Amino acid sequence: MRSIGEMARDGGLSVSALRFYDRAGVLVPAWVDPISGYRWYEPEQLEEARLLARLRRAGMPLADIRLVLAAWSGADTDLVRGLLQAHLRRLELGLSDARSEFSTLRALLDHRENPMTSLNTATARLSLPAPELAAALDAVRFAAGTDPELPMLDGILFDIEGEGLHLVTTDRYRMAVAQARTTGHGGLRTQVVVPLPLADAMRALLTGEEPVQLTVDGDRVTLETGDRQTAGQSLGHEFPDYRRLVHLPAGRRAHVDPATFRKALETGPVRPSETRKQDGEAFDLSVLRVTENGTVIVCDDGDDDPHDVAVNRAFLLDALTAAARDELVLELGAPTAPLAIRRPDDTDTFSILMPVRLED
Incomplete structure (x- = not known):
């Protein structure tokens, strides 16, 4: 007999998932201790657990999984093949529909005026305390994205407005926001996405207490502190409107x-x-x-x-x-x-x- 922990480890399902499938009558343990309520499984049920895990990863509905497991245990291979083929057809149709919708959305995006364009073409020069910028970079760096399919997230957004500089990162699963005080910027709101290597080079310069100068000139970003500086090109992508996500x-x-x-x-x-x-x-x-x-x-x-x-x-x-x-x-x-x-x-x-x- 296998304990529920052993079944979870070897079958590719979590313990909580096994409890759920027991309550749902999909994969019922061979024996439940009447005192402790602990679940035990026959060795033969390991194959069913692995099959169940595969079907769930493939996105098969629970009702169909019940039929597949029943047919599997009864050696009804024709029914199993039919259910698998039917689910595969549903997935293919769903993918085709999704591609069509995304194609339409891309066309809409191409023709829609982007109100953020002016933010990435502005020029700004401002001063801010080195410790505050260092603390802000430290507070957001961990949440930066690294997915090559989403290059607009592979950096840190520098959002300059009024007397404040907001730094923002996100990898879709988490988001970090920090602020540093600035002086000298009296223009319109300016946004630029600083690539992570340049952001890390900036952080390496921020070792003192003196103010530093941050300059944004189109797609070029420069940080100066004393007689040292680092500069580079910003990412040519729009960052998501984070203000809509933090309320x-x-x-x-x-x-x-x-x-x-x-x-x-x-x-x-x-x-x-x-x-x-x-x-x-x-x-x-x-x-x-x-x-x-x-x-x-x-x-x-x-x-x-x-x-x-x-x-x-x-x-x-x-x-x-x-x-x-x-x-x-x-x-x-x-x-x-x-x-x-x-x-x-x-x-x-x-x-x-x-x-x-x-x-x-």
């Missing part, structure tokens, strides 16, 4: 000690996510809950609550490191709403993480 619905706020919370994440329970990937990599989930007394706990596997929020644990640890404060505020809304990590003394520097839907 989050009101949620539950909880103050956390970063060191204590980090230890709870590192040593607490996780849920492996073999069937979900971000940028091609599987990841572990931490499931968070705000208790009645206002503290945040990392939930045990299977201890589900409708208000729990699941996030990529590694991404959350990165956000805690980048925030660099003795106290942080976590804002948890609905399980489908982003999780915000804020500094209590700085409302303009924060990061948000997209939640991950738990196995169903």
Whole structure:
């Protein structure tokens, strides 16, 4: 007999997924301990678990999976082949429809006037404190994208407006925003996307306390400090309108000690996510809950609550490191709403993480 943990490890399904498929009557354990409720599986069920994992990765509906497993156990290969072929046809038709829609959307984008074009062709020169720019770069660098299919995210947005400079990064799964004070810029709002190698070179110059000069001249960006400077070309892509993405619905706020919370994440329970990937990599989930007394706990596997929020644990640890404060505020809304990590003394520097839907 295999324990549920062994079945999860060898079958390619998470423990929570196995519990769900038991409740759904799709993959029922051979025996359940009447006292502990622990599930045990026959060795022959490993093949069914692996088949189930493959079908779910292929996006087959649960109703069809039931039929495939029933036909598989009954050696009805004709029915299995028919169900697989029918699902493949649905996927091909869906892909064809999606390509048609995306072709139409690209045509609409090509013909639509882009109101942001002037932001990338402006000229700006401003001064700002070196420590503030260094802190802002440190606060957002972790969330920058690296996907070659989305080159507009492979950099840091420098958004200059009034007396403030906002730095923004996102890789679709998370976003980080930071602000630094500026002087000398009295023109229109200017935006430029600085490639990561240039941003890292800028950070390397920011070792002193003196003000530095940032110059944007069309697609060229220059940072000067004393007798040193670094310069390069900006990315020729538009960055998403981040201001529309950071207005989050009101949620539950909880103050956390970063060191204590980090230890709870590192040593607490996780849920492996073999069937979900971000940028091609599987990841572990931490499931968070705000208790009645206002503290945040990392939930045990299977201890589900409708208000729990699941996030990529590694991404959350990165956000805690980048925030660099003795106290942080976590804002948890609905399980489908982003999780915000804020500094209590700085409302303009924060990061948000997209939640991950738990196995169903």
